[in-house]
Amino acid sequence: xxxxxxxxxxxxxxxxxxxxxxxxxxxxxxxxxxxxxxxxxxxxxxxxxxxxxxxxxxxxxxxxxxxxxxxxxxxxxxxxxxxxxxxxxxxxxxxxxxxxxxxxxxxxxxxxxxxxxxxxxxxxxxxxxxxxxxxxxxxxxxxxxxxxxxxxxxxxxxxxxxxxxxxxxxxxxxxxxxxxxxxxxxxxxxxxxxxxxxxxxxxxxxxxxxxxxxxxxxxxxxxxxxxxxxxxxxxxxxxxxxxxxxxxxxxxxxxxxxxxxxxxxxxxxxxxxxxxxxxxxxxxxxxxxxxxxxxxxxxxxxxxxxxxxxxxxxxxxxxxxxxxxxxxxxxxxxxxxxxxxxxxxxxxxxxxxxxxxxxxxxxxxxxxxxxxxxxxxxxxxxxxxxxxxxxxxxxxxxxxxxxxxxxxxxxxxxxxxxxxxxxxxxxxxxxxxxxxxxxxxxxxxxxxxxxxxxxxxxxxxxxxxxxxxxxxxxxxxxxxxxxxxxxxxxxxxxxxxxxxx
RNA sequence: GUCUUGUUAGCUCAGCUGGUAGAGCACGUCACUUUUAAUGAUGUGGCCGAUGGUUCGAAUCCAUCACAGGACACCA
Numbered sequence: 353x354x355x356x357x358x359x360x361x362x363x364x365x366x367x368x369x370x371x372x373x374x375x376x377x378x379x380x381x382x383x384x385x386x387x388x389x390x391x392x393x394x395x396x397x398x399x400x401x402x403x404x405x406x407x408x409x410x411x412x413x414x415x416x417x418x419x420x421x422x423x424x425x426x427x428x429x430x431x432x433x434x435x436x437x438x439x440x441x442x443x444x445x446x447x448x449x450x451x452x453x454x455x456x457x458x459x460x461x462x463x464x465x466x467x468x469x470x471x472x473x474x475x476x477x478x479x480x481x482x483x484x485x486x487x488x489x490x491x492x493x494x495x496x497x498x499x500x501x502x503x504x505x506x507x508x509x510x511x512x513x514x515x516x517x518x519x520x521x522x523x524x525x526x527x528x529x530x531x532x533x534x535x536x537x538x539x540x541x542x543x544x545x546x547x548x549x550x551x552x553x554x555x556x557x558x559x560x561x562x563x564x565x566x567x568x569x570x571x572x573x574x575x576x577x578x579x580x581x582x583x584x585x586x587x588x589x590x591x592x593x594x595x596x597x598x599x600x601x602x603x604x605x606x607x608x609x610x611x612x613x614x615x616x617x618x619x620x621x622x623x624x625x626x627x628x629x630x631x632x633x634x635x636x637x638x639x640x641x642x643x644x645x646x647x648x649x650x651x652x653x654x655x656x657x658x659x660x661x662x663x664x665x666x667x668x669x670x671x672x673x674x675x676x677x678x679x680x681x682x683x684x685x686x687x688x689x690x691x692x693x694x695x696x697x698x699x700x701x702x703x704x705x706x707x708x709x710x711x712x713x714x715x716x717x718x719x720x721x722x723x724x725x726x727x728x729x730x731x732x733x734x735x736x737x738x739x740x741x742x743x744x745x746x747x748x749x750x751x752x753x754x755x756x757x758x759x760x761x762x763x764x765x766x767x768x769x770x771x772x773x774x775x776x777x778x779x780x781x782x783x784x785x786x787x788x789x790x791x792x793x794x795x796x797x798x799x800x801x802x803x804x805x806x807x808x809x810x811x812x813x814x815x816x817x818x819x820x821x822x823x824x825x826x827x828x829x830x831x832x833x834x835x836x837x838x839x840x841x842x843x844x845x846x847x848x849x850x851x852x853x
Numbered sequence: 854g855u856c857u858u859g860u861u862a863g864c865u866c867a868g869c870u871g872g873u874a875g876a877g878c879a880c881g882u883c884a885c886u887u888u889u890a891a892u893g894a895u896g897u898g899g900c901c902g903a904u905g906g907u908u909c910g911a912a913u914c915c916a917u918c919a920c921a922g923g924a925c926a927c928c929a
Contacts, residue, residue: 426886
């Protein structure tokens with residue numbers, strides 16, 4: 353039963369009283385002619401004027417009431433719009449007869465959205481304010497806002513009712529503005545380089561392009577299951593086969609796996625594919641991309657992240673095998689021997705799965721001993737072929753691939769490689785993954801014969817990369833949970849909601 | 854999935870080893886024409902997350918469940 357709360361009842365009553373006096377509590381008759389930020393900028397000279405005011409200027413601004421200080425016949429009110437917060441000065445004698453006492457003091461309150469007109473002045477305490485001569489209620493808020501000082505801190509409420517979080521917490525708004533800028537800048541960066549933005553299917557007949565468990569849905573008309581995509585990779589490469597030479601897609605991927613501080617079931621990535629280039633070129637464009645972001649976001653290249661400090665002027669590059677010993681501290685004579693790695697893992701009290709092949713074990717060593725130590729941006733290169741089913745083999749050493757992952761602040765940010773374009777090799781890699789699947793690896797890559805057929809028509813030598821946008825935004829905004837960079841993070845439904853459905 | 858911490862008024866939080874529920878903000882009423890979390894006076898406001906159990910008596914102890922935070926596992 354909605355609206356039974358006594359505070360809500362009280363506020364509904366106030367809306368009724370307003371209506372009875374011909375005041376629409378949900379008016380759409382806004383005459384706003386400037387934003388609060390613009391008002392503050394344009395009138396920054398008032399401080400120097402005679403009496404610190406200019407009655408010849410007139411502005412109309414709108415916003416939500418955040419603070420309300422009534423002192424008898426005069427009041428100070430703070431209203432907030434998207435651009436900022438403004439103090440307004442409201443007096444009984446500057447409003448129509450009776451309005452101040454009968455409505456402003458009684459029926460208008462914190463949370464309501466109002467519109468005011470008046471002239472700029474500076475208060476005794478030196479705050480540029482607006483001297484109100486017209487005041488109109490635009491929207492009555494029938495639910496009360498959270499407490500004005502502590503705001504809303506309960507994470508569950510903040511995520512479930514993000515609108516309240518946004519009303520109460522300016523820094524949260526800032527984070528999402530930054531997120532929007534990151535996406536916009538990313539798009540502009542790649543467009544300026546001549547990349548074509550494309551949209552590929554979100555519903556796949558085969559969940560390919562990554563090793564992950566998919567969400568399954570059903571298409572009634574065709575009577576077949578579809579998988580929400582776990583990655584756009586195989587479709588973007590089909591476009592390279594088709595003759596587009598530089599494409600990118602910024603969109604959601606879906607993975608049916610656990611949720612934690614760095615994983616949400618739907619997350620945003622950019623993937624881009626660039627013909628006639630190699631992963632070496634990707635290292636260069638990635639550095640350029642970060643420099644571009646930092647410049648346009650006005651971020652310092654020494655960026656704090658938690659108790660770390662990340663130096664974005666210090667990009668490093670090191671082959672994976674080498675990193676195991678030079679950074680991970682694992683003896684060099686261990687890292688190329690399956691049995692020795694197994695023994696080493698066991699000696700460290702870690703799970704050693706003897707069914708794993710050498711490449712997988714090297715990946716384990718990396719995850720265990722190296723990843724978290726990579727604070728400054730580091731390109732880890734030359735991944736083992738066993739854990740890179742879609743990457744091109746190195747011409748010098750067929751056991752490793754022309755691949756890198758970029759790590760920053762101990763976390764994977766990007767994954768890139770020169771693409772495998774040999775259809776026969778691709779087929780056998782898929783077959784290898786199928787064998788792994790048969791022996792219990794339920795996250796091995798699916799066979800995609802249609803993709804192999806596409807490759808058989810010839811895909812130009814190409815390099816491709818994926819960047820996790822959410823994790824990137826976390827890094828740039830110093831946020832430590834992916835939920836804090838997603839407007840509406842995945843949450844379990846509450847019991848009542850389930851029952852009502 | 855495992856461990857762990859939490860859930861008390863609209864919000865932020867107290868409530869000790871069981872004894873009929875507390876504060877601040879918000880809200881109501883009164884006062885107040887330069888306040889900055891305005892101030893002073895006064896009042897209203899609770900299924901103590903849910904369900905069972907122990908007990909003369911449970912917000913408090915126990916069990917189960919729900920949701921959330923954190924850690925771990927899983928996840929290139």
